[in-house]
Amino acid sequence: MEIISLTDEGRHELQLQGRLDANWADRVGQAIEMAVQSGHHRVDLEFASVDYVSSAGIRVLLKYHKQLRTVGGALRVLRPTAGVLEVLQLAGIAEMLVASLHPPAIAESSGVAASDSSPPRQWEQDGLEFELHALAPEASMTRRLHGRPEAFSEGTLSVSRSEGLRCERDLVAVGLGAFGGSSLEGVGRFGETLAVAGAAVSMPTDGSSVPDYQITEGKLVPEVQLLYGISAQGAFSHLLRFEAAHTPRGVVGLSALVAAALEIAPAPAAAFVIVAETAGLVGGTLLRSPDQTSGQCPLAFPEVRDWMSFTTERANERQVALIVGFAEKSPLPESRPFLRRIGAGTSALGHFHAAVFPYRPLPKGRVDLAETVGPLLGSASAETVMHLLADERDFEGVGETDFMRGACWFGPLRDLVNAPQP
Numbered sequence: 538m539e540i541i542s543l544t545d546e547g548r549h550e551l552q553l554q555g556r557l558d559a560n561w562a563d564r565v566g567q568a569i570e571m572a573v574q575s576g577h578h579r580v581d582l583e584f585a586s587v588d589y590v591s592s593a594g595i596r597v598l599l600k601y602h603k604q605l606r607t608v609g610g611a612l613r614v615l616r617p618t619a620g621v622l623e624v625l626q627l628a629g630i631a632e633m634l635v636a637s638l639h640p641p642a643i644a645e646s647s648g649v650a651a652s653d654s655s656p657p658r659q660w661e662q663d664g665l666e667f668e669l670h671a672l673a674p675e676a677s678m679t680r681r682l683h684g685r686p687e688a689f690s691e692g693t694l695s696v697s698r699s700e701g702l703r704c705e706r707d708l709v710a711v712g713l714g715a716f717g718g719s720s721l722e723g724v725g726r727f728g729e730t731l732a733v734a735g736a737a738v739s740m741p742t743d744g745s746s747v748p749d750y751q752i753t754e755g756k757l758v759p760e761v762q763l764l765y766g767i768s769a770q771g772a773f774s775h776l777l778r779f780e781a782a783h784t785p786r787g788v789v790g791l792s793a794l795v796a797a798a799l800e801i802a803p804a805p806a807a808a809f810v811i812v813a814e815t816a817g818l819v820g821g822t823l824l825r826s827p828d829q830t831s832g833q834c835p836l837a838f839p840e841v842r843d844w845m846s847f848t849t850e851r852a853n854e855r856q857v858a859l860i861v862g863f864a865e866k867s868p869l870p871e872s873r874p875f876l877r878r879i880g881a882g883t884s885a886l887g888h889f890h891a892a893v894f895p896y897r898p899l900p901k902g903r904v905d906l907a908e909t910v911g912p913l914l915g916s917a918s919a920e921t922v923m924h925l926l927a928d929e930r931d932f933e934g935v936g937e938t939d940f941m942r943g944a945c946w947f948g949p950l951r952d953l954v955n956a957p958q959p
Contacts, residue, residue: 551572726743
């Protein structure tokens with residue numbers, strides 16, 4: 538089989554010639570996958586020169602039809618030969634796939650619920666395309682600081698001083714945590730944790746190396762114990778869509794994205810949730826629970842190698858990351874210990890955790906946060922959870938986390954409140 542790839546007026550076309558059988562089904566699937574990962578959510582398959590389709594071919598067509606439909610896209614079959622059309626009709630999929638069998642309004646349907654009638658603001662900066670949706674421009678979020686990050690380097694983090702956090706739908710949080718309704722339930726398992734939209738993901742340090750997660754189910758709301766961390770409650774003010782295809786490297790750094798959002802947010806500090814296709818993550822993950830330090834500094838060399846794992850090169854390329862974090866332009870004294878350098882693109886400091894999932898396309902335009910996060914956790918388990926860091930060492934440094942495209946919800950932090958210390 539021969540596959541020719543063309544792009545015209547927002548649609549990507551694959552011209553196929555030959556037999557779509559078991560020998561070629563995976564190749565065709567890979568061609569569609571490459572188009573989707575390049576940002577094309579409307580893919581046409583030219584079938585005028587396809588003379589045979591087997592069950593393996595039908596499986597590929599159904600797989601990508603369903604995948605693209607969930608993100609407001611479409612997979613269409615154009616001009617199938619009579620024999621192939623009959624096969625598709627007998628399989629019961631011709632009506633949904635063959636463009637000539639349904640009206641254009643259905644073929645072009647976005648599958649995304651109509652949103653607010655006000656058009657988004659669009660602009661380009663250094664090849665980076667932005668699309669800004671105002672969600673609740675006057676909204677703000679209340680931030681709380683939990684625990685003492687300094688206690689980690691001192692080796693004095695104690696389970697007895699952990700704080701329970703109920704992960705309601707309007708709460709976002711990052712920190713060193715573990716699932717449990719009491720402090721004792723987290724003993725020996727505290728690791729990188731994030732919470733958003735009524736869900737929480739945590740990387741246990743009990744040796745399993747498998748991220749665990751909980752989702753709000755009816756009256757069951759996830760609860761985590763935090764040794765220290767940051768949380769905020771309220772509504773996000775804006776959604777910023779971004780696409781880096783036309784930048785010199787085809788990527789945008791976390792720091793540049795944070796800088797762009799902080800210019801829009803009418804406050805010096807903001808909370809963030811990012812769902813993005815990754816070009817490479819840079820960060821670290823705890824290997825052992827910090828409540829087990831027994832007074833020893835886990836950051837001292839060479840002991841740090843037993844306590845933490847750092848990326849030595851960009852990791853998790855072409856996957857999807859769910860990121861929760863906070864950034865502040867001029868940190869207040871009480872928040873400064875929680876924050877680190879984000880990268881070269883901003884002077885703001887931040888604290889960001891990322892849960893990494895297998896690749897799946899993201900819907901375009903205005904999307905709902907809960908409806909975006911839910912399918913991620915419902916379709917596959919997270920592969921890892923890490924604390925994002927900027928590696929700015931001379932010569933050996935690998936830089937910062939980069940993305941190709943995605944969605945960034947953010948909201949200003951106005952009322953900074955310290956959580957009561959146990």
